[in-house]
Amino acid sequence: MNQTRRGPVASFFVGLWDVMNFTRRLITNFLFFGLLFLLLMFILAAIAGGSARPVLDRSTLVIAPEGMLVEQYTADPFTRSLAKALGDGRDEVQLRDLLRALEAARTDRKIERVFLHLDGLQAGGFASLREVADAIARLRASGKQVIAFSEQMDQKQYLLAAQANEVYLDPMGMLLLEGLGRYRQYFREGLQDKLGVDVHLFKVGEYKSAAEPYVLDAASPESKEADLFWMNDVWQRYVADVAKARRLPPAQVKSSIDALPAAVTNAQGDLAQVAIRQGLVDGLKTREQVEDLLAERGLADEDAEGGFRHVTLERYLAHLDEGLRPVVGGKQVAVVVAEGEITGGDQPPGTIGGDSTAALLREARDDEHVRAVVLRVNSPGGEVFASEQIRREVEALKREGKPVVVSMGDVAASGGYWISMNADRIYADPSTITGSIGIFGLFPTIPRTLEKIGVRTDGVGTTPLAGAFDITRPLDPQVGGVIQSVIEKGYRDFTGRVADARGRSVEQVDAVARGRVWSGAQAQQRGLVDAMGGLQVAIDDAARRAKLGERKAWRVRYIEKTGTPFERFFGGVAESRVGAMLLRDSDMARTLLARMAPQAARDLRFLEKVATDRRGAPVKAVAYCFCGL
Structure with a gap:
């Protein structure tokens, strides 16, 4: 019987086709059994019931x-x-x-x-x-x-x-x-004398001490x-x-x-x-x-x-x-939480994003049911531009006729104060840490560090500024003057906005600014805070300003990022008793999730990116307070 022998090229393509078929079947099986597993968890959770058990007497x-x-x-x-x-x-x-x-x-x-x-x-x-x-x-x-x-x-x-x-x-x-x-560690000797890193500090305010550890020994x-x-x-x-x-x-x-x-x-x-x-x-x-x-x-x-x-x-x-139902319709006081460092762009919960936090405030402004807003601030500050994005949304809410009341948490300093200052009223606890009205910038240069290993930088540029911000070159004094001018302009913007918002002169604000940190009680004495009180006091005040009437006539609604349908579904399954048991005790579940969750997350991020239009990047000047206990 004659048997046709394949040539090497044909054998390669036939083998490649077999590998592709095997890979396709493998991926299909993974997807099938993964979806089957999720469906099984959903059914078991529904049968077992994830509802809370009643609270018994005594x-x-x-x-x-x-x-x-x-x-x-x-x-x-x-x-x-x-x-x-x-x-x-x-x-x-x-x-x-x-x-x-x-x-x-x-x-x-x-x-x-x-x-x-x-x-x-x-x-x-x-x-x-x-x-x-x-x-x-x-x-x-x-x-x-x-x-x-x-x-x-x-x-x-x-x-x-x-x-x-x-x-x-x-x-x-x-x-x-x-x-x-x-107490903090101070790195000047280690950075400058030992490693040869020159850290250039630009700031306004003798009390703005957040960056001192990089330029001082104490x-x-x-x-x-x-x-x-x-x-x-x-x-x-x-x-x-x-x-x-x-x-x-x-x-x-x-x-x-x-x-x-x-x-x-x-x-x-x-x-x-x-x-x-x-x-x-x-x-x-x-x-x-x-x-x-x-x-x-x-x-x-x-x-x-x-x-x-x-x-x-x-x-x-x-x-x-x-027994609670989602807050839908009716008169509402919205609470927007601004917690963490302030950075640009769209940030996850626990961090304040210039785009994301501003979007939450904008959602409150566009919602006809929201009559007043409480901004709960717990932040040491961060990027100036991101802080300004959020402050503008506070202003926009007020122009829309919706009162804005700030409730300061543990810390509302520097950029945290920036986003607070335009509220109709600012509440703080006597032990809140606030103030720190100031701006600083750091620029390290490392030519001496490179010289220690025999490396030097040289070249040419078409203008004196070309390559001026290359950290491997010494900082030109004229460039340092430019940076300091930008920092001083930022401080004038900060104190000027505080003066406008608080109905005070720039000189009065400067006297309690200069980067100095105050307790909530001290800040009230200096006109930076209006009254002492917690979150509930701020909510009640916002409702009064919006003339919402008795407490039963309105509801409180937290405006926060919501999960995607997939996240909400899987979160509900995981929180159920059966779902938790399966995830905790099943090696199979751990293995499947380890393989599937990263890809699902990438897919969800891709879809979100396609649906989101983001343009530009903020300038990252810093209004930050290294304060807190």
Whole structure:
């Protein structure tokens, strides 16, 4: 029988065709089984039901938050749900969720008491902590018992625990109230003398100290003066808050903190005993002993973790959300959160984007149901142009006849103040960090660094400016003059806009500007802030300015980025009990998601890019405050 033999060229193309067929079948199978897996998860989640379980009578609300206290999640719902289901990722707790849970528990007849276990809370600044502390104090004043327990507490966590009726510390536990400090590393010698990097600083304002570490070996006298001024104000308020909550004289609390080293020595290093003697805690108990106490005072439940009937913060929030409908129609006060550093373009939640945050404000302006806007600012600043984009949208809202009220969080400084200054009214907590009205720029040059390894730069240019911004060349003094002029113009723009917005002269603004940082209370005294108050006070004021009437006549709506349909679908599946179980325990699920999620994300980004028209790039002058605790 004759058999036809293929030549080498034909064999190559036949083999290539076989490889292509195999690859096509492999990809098709991956897609098929991946979609089948997602469909199976959806069906199982629907059968099991992801709805919140009801809260039973005589329940204890257990507030044991894990992670950073934030104004806004820094990840989209899809990523957050997936990370949570897989037990991976950085945990975050939204300030608004903590506040609404405490407020709801205050009047909820099914909640008998609240148990605070705050060791896992990575607290933010003192402004947001004081809002939570006030909410706990209101709950306690309503007659609900609050019990706090800790193995180890820092002073920020303790500010919240101190509001409880009873505070217990583990016998081997630790509690230290150490005061406020801010220390930074200074790199001038390392950069300039050791490495040969010359960092050129351009700024206006002797108190604008954010970039000092790159040009000095230690903090400037002006920096120390300004920092100690606002830090002392915040610390004295902290001592007063703790003293009030613990019913102690403020002088006693202060003297106890100052005498801590001697107290620890007398207690032979037993910090738990020191806390007892100073009146900061009511007793020493283990976690098991505290749980026995909760079971004794509440309702024992052998099937429940800890042995007492309770509801977790997460489940209680799901219970509160279960009966809520999306805010559609009717009169609304919109809240737009501006948290994080201010950068140009379209940025994810947790970071302020010149385009993205401006778009949220524009959405509020275009929505006929939104009658007033609260801009919640928690930002140390950032790019000047991006800040100006957001400020213009605040102005546009006011021209549209919609009042804008700013609520400052922990920090609203430099660029954070830039986006705030044109509001109809600015609220801050007394411990908010604000001000820092100033501009700076840094330009490093490295010709001396290159000389150390025998490299030099040379060439020609058609103008004196050609190549002037090449960091491998020394900075021309004339170019340095140009940069300084630009920085000074930015400062004039900043102070001029503040003067117009606040109804003051430029000279008056300059006297409290110069890059200096103030506490919220100090800023109010200097006309940079209108009044003291938290987020709810700002919301109520915005509603009054819009003449919305009684509280039941209007609703609050957070305007934030929403996930794509795919993200919302998968997030819902991942948050369901069955979905979480499958993702956490199934190696197959992990493998499929590891392969499929990156491609799905790329596809979604591509579609979003096609649908989004972005032009140009902002000039990145900097209005930033290296402040906060």
